[in-house]
Amino acid sequence: MRVLGIDPGLRRTGYGVIDVRGAHLAYVASGTIVVPADQPLAQRLKVILDNIREVVQATEPSVSALEKVFVNTNPSSTLLLGQARGAAMCALADSMLDVHEYTALQIKKSVVGNGHAAKEQVQKMVQHLLGLSGLPAADSADALACAICHAHFHPLARRLQATGLIATGGGRVRGGRLLD
Structure with a gap:
């Protein structure tokens, strides 16, 4: 499974992509979409939309x-x-991807073990978990952490759904319609 994590922001939107094979996580790509502050709101939103599509x-x-x-x-x-x-x-x-949503608390707890972890702790754990040679930028680290959170949460959620113990959740979207 290849997971794209997004840390949204109107000034800076982080993205991070990882491959997940069982318990193994592999870094694919990450970066920050820097949105020009001098543009009208509609154009700034279009920058985010177009760059995520890319x-x-x-x-x-x-x-x-x-x-x-x-x-x-x-x-x-x-x-x-x-x-x-x-x-x-x-x-x-629009890209026909399932969208899973996680709170900052869930993401930090999943990656660091503490839902109130500092940004620096998230950056260091993302670096460690993905075997990166350097510390990722804050926005990229947050997006990668979101992807890692999904990698950790997804197998458990699937097992629980299969048993009927929980209903699907997280606001998944496919093809323009809310699935759960």
């Missing part, structure tokens, strides 16, 4: 994972972040 075409993931957004103290910032996240989700859905 990443999907270049890396051919089989599934995607996206960080969920929570309400911050500033409702305006939360709304803008939600719009960036929506542009990312549209690019993924």
